[in-house]
Amino acid sequence: MNRIFATLASAAALSALAVGTATAAPAIGSGNHEPASASSTPTGFVNPGPGMIVKRSVPVDRTPAVGSVPSGAPSAIGPKVTDKVYQGQQCGLSVLQQTSGQGKTTLVMTVSKSVSAEWKSEGGISAGAVSAGIGFSVTRTYTVENQTRYEVPKGKFGTVQAFPLYDKYSFNATMGGIKKPGWAMKPVGVCFNQWLE
Template identity: 40%
Template sequence: MAADILKMTTSSPSTGRRPALAGAQVWYKIGSPREVGQPCGVNAIQQVSGRGRTALALTGEKKVETLIKKAIAIDAKRLSGGFGSKSYAVSNQTRCEAPKGRFGIVQSYPLYRLYQDMAYEDGFPTNKQIFAHKPVGVCFNRWTAKAK
């Protein structure tokens, strides 16, 4: 991923160098984001449930927004290179058997590719981290419980 330029309005950068004038444009450069994991999201996309004996099939399919977590107030639209406020279509499917006398539940969640980087000002690190969660697929949570 190529380095991206970010623009932010601030009254004083945290780098210890001369403060910017109120309302002045400060330019931040993002180095080379590195992938640090592939976490599942926490907000369910879809769910199916049923009383056994049955087969539960679920196709998790939805457009999911990129998540940006940052220590500086940057408009997410300024993060190009595959991030920003883009949304991605993700889908996958699974099947779960709920045995007789059990209640089965299957939930789908977005799967993200997590990137981390630091913002740089005038070539110096600002110690301000940026995390971008790019949707790349779907993960599932399946379980059964005793039916009443």
């Protein structure tokens, strides 16, 4: 796990510095994991690598979008959210919590944090219409909770970081008969990244 956050922007890299060292953390997931391209992953999120420990707090919601029409608006021109599709899990880049220690030791991390949902849509549709159509509020925070243990052998320095885990959904926002793409991210758990130096 020698790769660093070179391609992920300086803010994420600096926040991931290990305590007591002068080197940045390896790329999230494993030494072979590279962030997905911007076309497949919204800025600020990465697909979990094979070395990432992903722990969910809630099950995946695969129900279709129900659509939304604000009260008093004609259904032909009112905003609707349709074509909701589950796109998989992604890890955020904001560090929720971190612990480090010299081995031999066991690093134990218990995480309970409030994380905001994220969303984006073209076409000027409101957050309320997106929330009603996609099946969860895109303007509220969700509590993500979990725990991990990491054994650090004698002579090694170990670090564990926690990042928010999201379920990503794509959808279409329809206004005036025109469909515009959008996405929404619901916090559903914790991504743990851990390594030895």
